[in-house]
Amino acid sequence: MATTHALAQAVVDKLPLIFSTLGVLVAVILLQNVLQGNPLSSFPVIGAELDGDEKRRQAYMVKARDLYVDGYKKSSVLVVSPKFLDELKRLPDHVLSFDAAIHETMHAKYTLIETGNNTIPHTVKTGLTPALVRLNASISDEVQEAMRREIGECKDWTPVHINKKLLRIVGIVSGRVFIGPELCHSEEYLDAAINYTIELMDLRTAVEALPPWIRPFKANRLPEAKKLRQRVQQADAFLRPIIRARLSNQNAQDKPNDMLQWLIDDQIKFGLDCSTEKMARLQLGISFAAIHTTTMTTTNAFYNLAAHAELAPILRDEIRSVLAEHDGVFSSTALQAMKKLDSFLKETLRFHPPSAGSFQRKVLQPFTLSNGQEIPAGIIIEVPAQAIASDPDVYPDPEKFDALRFYKLREKAKDDGRIEVAAQGQFVSVSQSSLTFGYGRHACPGRFFAANEIKMIMANCLLKYDVKMVDGCTERYPNFEVAGLSIPDPTRNLLFKRIEE
Numbered sequence: 398m399a400t401t402h403a404l405a406q407a408v409v410d411k412l413p414l415i416f417s418t419l420g421v422l423v424a425v426i427l428l429q430n431v432l433q434g435n436p437l438s439s440f441p442v443i444g445a446e447l448d449g450d451e452k453r454r455q456a457y458m459v460k461a462r463d464l465y466v467d468g469y470k471k472s473s474v475l476v477v478s479p480k481f482l483d484e485l486k487r488l489p490d491h492v493l494s495f496d497a498a499i500h501e502t503m504h505a506k507y508t509l510i511e512t513g514n515n516t517i518p519h520t521v522k523t524g525l526t527p528a529l530v531r532l533n534a535s536i537s538d539e540v541q542e543a544m545r546r547e548i549g550e551c552k553d554w555t556p557v558h559i560n561k562k563l564l565r566i567v568g569i570v571s572g573r574v575f576i577g578p579e580l581c582h583s584e585e586y587l588d589a590a591i592n593y594t595i596e597l598m599d600l601r602t603a604v605e606a607l608p609p610w611i612r613p614f615k616a617n618r619l620p621e622a623k624k625l626r627q628r629v630q631q632a633d634a635f636l637r638p639i640i641r642a643r644l645s646n647q648n649a650q651d652k653p654n655d656m657l658q659w660l661i662d663d664q665i666k667f668g669l670d671c672s673t674e675k676m677a678r679l680q681l682g683i684s685f686a687a688i689h690t691t692t693m694t695t696t697n698a699f700y701n702l703a704a705h706a707e708l709a710p711i712l713r714d715e716i717r718s719v720l721a722e723h724d725g726v727f728s729s730t731a732l733q734a735m736k737k738l739d740s741f742l743k744e745t746l747r748f749h750p751p752s753a754g755s756f757q758r759k760v761l762q763p764f765t766l767s768n769g770q771e772i773p774a775g776i777i778i779e780v781p782a783q784a785i786a787s788d789p790d791v792y793p794d795p796e797k798f799d800a801l802r803f804y805k806l807r808e809k810a811k812d813d814g815r816i817e818v819a820a821q822g823q824f825v826s827v828s829q830s831s832l833t834f835g836y837g838r839h840a841c842p843g844r845f846f847a848a849n850e851i852k853m854i855m856a857n858c859l860l861k862y863d864v865k866m867v868d869g870c871t872e873r874y875p876n877f878e879v880a881g882l883s884i885p886d887p888t889r890n891l892l893f894k895r896i897e898e
């Protein structure tokens with residue numbers, strides 16, 4: 398067991414970016430809270446048969462997903478049954494808090510991650526999502542250009558380190574929308590956008606490894622803390638003149654159309670801190686939420702595409718015929734019409750959810766569930782998303798990767814006149830059985846942008862390249878499963894070959 402634990406730990410150490418999904422670590426804390434017993438001694442404990450907290454902690458590191466499935470079957474309470482989601486989502490933030498969960502699990506006291514600030518989700522909802530209709534054309538141009546530069550010609554079968562390339566492609570394309578067409582290509586910007594998350598998660602992991610009582614004395618002196626401070630200083634130095642220029646251009650008619658501008662506009666509108674430091678922090682915050690989450694999902698999709706050779710022709714046919722009907726433009730309606738591609742991506746999320754848990758929230762005030770169960774303040778709760786996604790009563794034949802599962806479900810629901818069910822089968826839909834983007838008022842506001850970006854990357858790739866596993870490899874690369882997380886192996890190559898036009 399110790400060796401397996403060490404192995405899992407080595408994966409964690411080697412691949413710090415694996416912890417990049419917002420909130421995924423809450424699960425670790427939850428289980429620790431549960432396992433420490435107090436104040437939860439009256440609750441059933443998953444892994445009670447294991448002898449002692451340390452053994453349970455080790456089991457969590459290497460087989461957390463089994464523990465979640467176990468908890469799901471037993472309807473354990475702190476890993477809460479999804480049947481309570483609707484009543485939970487109605488509780489106000491001062492009772493059940495998303496921000497407080499992030500603050501605790503991300504060790505915000507030491508990592509200095511911004512929490513309790515509604516600016517980013519508000520700006521994503523009111524600035525970015527409504528702007529997608531007019532931004533899609535420029536996002537699509539950026540995707541094409543980034544793929545041309547990062548993937549290259551590939552006249553013959555060429556190995557491509559896909560996760561590494563996708564980090565840059567997603568960084569550039571997201572950067573176009575976050576900070577504008579010139580700066581998104583700057584290596585300094587990309588370095589900060591990609592590595593801030595990795596270094597933040599390194600520090601978070603290092604703090605977590607310290608016994609709690611030592612943290613106030615040692616956490617700020619950890620080498621990881623120093624590295625993160627340097628990263629933030631560098632990012633500040635890079636962003637400051639840009640932000641200053643924007644602030645002095647506030648009254649111009651032709652203000653830029655990007656997140657940085659919308660964030661500045663919102664801060665001013667609500668009379669909030671608009672200092673260059675604050676704005677630089679918000680930019681890092683948006684990179685943290687967006688870049689690695691989107692890259693991991695797209696990497697999973699590429700591994701699935703390469704491992705299922707039958708898929709490419711089906712998806713390519715759909716993309717070609719939809720584009721032919723939309724003047725060759727990746728408009729919002731064209732993207733929505735690519736239902737097989739949408740289904741393939743949703744099945745990718747179902748089959749490889751980044752985290753075993755979802756809807757992580759901290760209980761700030763005690764409350765009682767409709768079954769009479771009292772939930773004490775001070776703990777973190779969550780829902781076993783991955784166990785739901787692999788429940789045969791929810792998804793028939795759950796062990797099968799069925800790329801067209803949601804396409805067929807949507808078509809059937811449409812034929813039966815069940816419009817709501819059809820809508821729930823979309824990539825961006827959240828429901829009690831689709832929890833990868835969370836649930837309720839804090840469900841990921843960036844998912845509409847992520848969906849467009851990922852679809853454009855996959856569609857552009859399918860139109861230009863054939864993709865396959867490297868020679869001698871017939872199976873999909875397995876994901877790393879560590880502490881409830883599922884991470885596509887970031888070290889692997891796929892083979893790319895340009896399609897003759």
Ligand code: HEM
Pocket residue numbers: 419420495517518521525683686687688690691694751755756757833834835836837838839840841842843844846847
């Ligand atoms: C496939 C990619 C992505 C995945 C899987 C993902 C997943 C998540 C999850 C699980 C949450 C927590 C929701 C909850 O607990 O209810 C979340 C929150 C959030 N996400 Fe995403 N996300 C993705 C992409 C993005 C992008 C591209 C952006 C920005 C453009 C973004 C911005 C945010 C923000 C701001 C929050 C916090 C919401 C709040 O405070 O209310 N995400 N995301």
